[in-house]
Amino acid sequence: MEKGRNVKRIISFSAAAICMLSSLRIAPVSEFDAIAASNMTASQITQEMKIGWNLGNTLDAYGGTAKGVATETSWGNPKTTKAMIDAVKAKGFNTVRIPTTWFPHLDGSNNIDSAWMARVKEVVDYCIDNDMYVILNLHHEEWVDRPDLGSAYNEMQPKFTKIWSQIADAFKDYDQHLIFESMNEPRAKGTDHEWWGPQQSEVDTINKLNQDFVKLIRSSGSANNKNRLLMIPGYCASADQTMFSKIQVPSDNMVAISIHAYVPYDFTMNTAVSDHSTFSTKYSSSLNQTLESIRNTFTSKGIPVVIGEFGTSNFGNTEARVKWAEQYMRTTKEMGIPCVLWDNNVINAPSSAGECHGYLNRSNLTWYTESEPVVNKMMEVLGVSSSNPPTTTASTPSGNDTTTTTAEEEDTAILYPFTISGNDRNGNFTINFKGTPNSTNNGCIGYSYNGDWEKIEWEGSCDGNGNLVVEVPMSKIPAGVTSGEIQIWWHSGDLKMTDYKAGSGSSQTNTTPQQTTNNNNTTVTTAKNDQPQTAGNGFHVQNQKIIDANGNEFIMRGVNVAHAWYQNNTEQTLKAVAAKGCNTVRVVCADGGQWTKTSAAELEKIIGWCKENKLICVLEAHDATGSDKVEDIVAAAKYWAENKDILNKNTDTVILNIANEWVGTWDSATWAKGSEEAIKVVRDAGIKNMIMIDAAGWGQYGTAIKEKGAEVFASDPDKNTVFSIHFYGTAGKDANTIKSNIDGALSSGAPVLAGEFGYKHSDGDVDEISLMNYCDQKGLGYLAWSWKGNGGGVEYLDLSNDWDGNSLTEWGDIFFGAMKNSKPASVFGGSSVNTTSSTTAATTTTTVTTTVTTTQQTTSSQQQPSVTLCGDANCDGIVNISDAVIIMQSLANPSKYGETGTDALRITAQGKINGDCESMGNGLTNKDALAIQQLMLDLISSLPVTI
Secondary structure, three states: OOOOHHHHHHOOOOOOOOOOOOOOOOOOHHHOOOOHHHOOOHHHHHHHHOEEEEOOOOOOOOOOOOOHHHHHHOOOOOOOOHHHHHHHHHHOOOEEEEOOOOHHHEOOOOOEOHHHHHHHHHHHHHHHOOOOEEEEEOOOOOOOOOOOHHHOHHHHHHHHHHHHHHHHHHOOOOOOOEEEEOOOOOOOOOOOOOOOOOOHHHHHHHHHHHHHHHHHHHOOOOHHHHOOOEEEEOHHHOOOHHHHOOOOOOOOOOEEEEEEOOOOHHHHOOOOOOOOOOOOHHHHHHHHHHHHHHHHHOHHHOOOEEEEEEOOOOOOOHHHHHHHHHHHHHHHHHHOOOEEEOOOOOOOOHHHHHHOOOOEEOOOOEEOOOOHHHHHHHHHHHOOOOOOOOOOOOOOOOOOOOOOOOHHHHOEEEEEEEEOOOOOOOOEEEEEEEEOOOOEEEEEEEEEEOOEEEEEEEEEEOOOOOEEEEEEEHHHOOOOOOEEEEEEEEEOOOEEEEEEEEOOOOOEOOOOOEEEEOOOOOOHHHHHHHOOOOOOOOOEEEOOEEEOOOOOEOOOEEEEEOHHHOHHHHHHHHHHHHHOOOOEEEEEEOOOOOOOOOOHHHHHHHHHHHHHOOOEEEEEEOOOOOOOOHHHHHHHHHHHHHOHHHHHOOOOOEEEEEEOOOOOOOOHHHHHHHHHHHHHHHHHOOOOOOEEEEOEOOOOEHHHHHHHHHHHHHHOOOOOEEEEEEEOOOOOOOHHHHHHHHHHHHOOOOOEEEEEEOOEEOOEEOOHHHHHHHHHHHOOOEEEOOOOOOOOOOHHHOOEOOOOOOOEOHHHHHHHHHOOOOOOOHHHOOOOEEEEEEEEOOOOEEEEEEEEEOOOOOOOOOOOHHHOOOOOOOOOOOOOHHHHHHHHHHHHOHHHHOOOOOOOOOOOHHHHHHHOOEOOOOOOOHHHHHHHHHHHOOOOOOOOEOO
8 A cells, every 4th residue: 555645744753853873782592482593484474473563664664855764753753662562562563564774775776775775674583582483574665556557567676686685685583473574555656547457568667676575685695584484475465366376386385475455445535425434244245255366366375365354444333343343353353464543643534534544653652542453353353462452442422232132133123013094195205214313224114016026225424412314305206005014123322213294194103113133144234135036026028028026117238248168257247237338147157967066155156246347247157068968057047046046135136047058949939848847946936037038049049049938937936938039140230130030939928138149250240339239229138258368269259358357359449439329227326216305303404315216116316327429428328437447547647548549448528528516617627526425335325416
């Protein structure tokens, strides 16, 4: 993490002068703990390191007028003392990372100033004297972090090895308590991809420098250096698997990977997120996924990892940070990964709220009240004793009961039955709540209508007197509804309903609250996504259309992703696909028939990644491709039956494509027989997801659907099946053939889509533009084959040259250039009805947002990002994160992405007008991108806006 000039501006500067050291002490090996002096393995050392603390913004400080050893205090922190390190040790930390910047202390021949080296050694010795592990590195080296990183290796290498040669020699007598870290966060600083999406040449430079580092230390002539643990980072030391998976680990058994994991970023540091008060289940899942990816890539293969920096900024959310710390420590402890807490001694900074990583007050050597509970929880989880008795609960404002059990903690909803008489149809449905002042709450008004459960969601905060009033227009509750439930899902303090009034009726107070516990161990606020649902509550068929869980039509626009063969690239692919504007991915899985079975854990991850990127997930088993054997499609169906619980809790985001291209022959009867048997297996297992069935003839024989589709559809007791045709050189050879296949399949009465297609194949060219245009005309979905990884002579079907989507192929340019009308599913917020009404309590006014969610109805007042051009900077008809990206690219690199830039994806004149969505009329600024991000995070409800 860059801890640089912004931090300097928010910290008061010390006027203390630094005197040059006149003596130096090298700690002899005899003073070290015996276990470390006996040549431990890399894994043994990382296990012993347990928990660390960063001496941040101190020896790594540079710039300004300070020279020599005086740079230590130039960013406002006091001079490091032995007492300071003693306090860290007493708290329970047994590792100290000493970020150190060397370039300001070099002469013209790259010789390190002796006074600076002496000062660094003095601070190292403070830690060694406390029997602590020490990590010493090259930190803010401007000659490493540079725009031309990818081409600068030959220039950098001599300087890099010269510095490390001197450090290795100076510390050659220190044993395994001292650890060297090659670099901090090497990256192409100042580029539009500084923190993500590195070019391969930049990755190559970092890998080569890491190799040079290991080779140099091992050949330095010191027995200690030959057995020293060495840490190496990847590009910007990122915790993103797409970047750390590119690390080339040297062939050396005393190397550990260095990763910086301020995750999940939206919770730990993102100032674009307005509310950090809750460590939600979404954040918890994201944290687990990141740490699990680290384990899967490294520690499970015997490669040690040190999380050299982690932390969460102080947003005044101590209790949430404590929960985050508990999960973080429990998970990394189980994985055997030591973590080193970033501490820059900044506790409050309104102008840089995401950089408040202060824990130890270095002026008086006490621990900040806001952050000490976080540290105490870490020590408690790790079983580490400290001289300061741990305070395991955070301090809370007066009047808040910290013993209150919330709905989130106990997975419990509070229910109040209500009734509506026939004449109560005017005005509002008004609910009065009483609760903890300033607490946040949400829930719904739920009722049964036409056999379906529907709900109007509400959220709001109690005022300073604890009053909360929710008002919903009676017009939003169907006339046939006479009873239902007022539900409280989540409440940050106490909350109870005092009374309600339906329209012109009288206030009702004789309701008895009930509690219902969610048995799926998930919070009720997300139960709508995690509990088994019947067709009609998840994706379902209605009037030959695909309807999502909110009752809105959904039209697929997306690509196929080959997970079964490239498991390590799926997460980064889904991010890249979403960034290109897709709303759906069809994911290749395996049932074990031909390829390694996709595990339940993999399915959970795939679905989770899709949700994170607001992608509908179509899962397919690929093993039965081209087979005419009924037992093969049945085997695929049985595989899905094994995973029914995973599928059933995701009916609103997952569609089940039972088997890819089963039946290679052009045989309608066999296709129908096998498809019906497979559907029976799936439904008998209790799976409620929408089913997708590919056409016969390797997916290209649309006539099978025309002839037998109605029969297959009728065999599904849920009547929740759709059909897919794969359009290549046979089915998609020209416009007339495409139209004939689609129209014939639609005669089955079921929905139809293009589940695969290319722009050419071994059986001939494809008229892909006619296909996409006809699907647009008919309102049908299409999914291109495929993102990346094709072989066997059809490599031209790759849409992207790289997994991150930085370089599209000819096919990719064609497809994404022609793709239109890609709108996110409303379950991700794309089509919900947001009605905001101001409601007046007895003493104050509280604004409450209510969201109407139904399974059958589409309300004409729905507000979708796609109905306005405001924010649509890339002019694709919708507003999503890709619009924020193009705005930032055009501002950061106008010669490439500006209106007259060289890149094909540059912003247009219309895009600049559309993108001006914050304080309209002042032209594009970074605030426009921020506004779009806030819209995507549901922090604002519409554009334009003034921030």
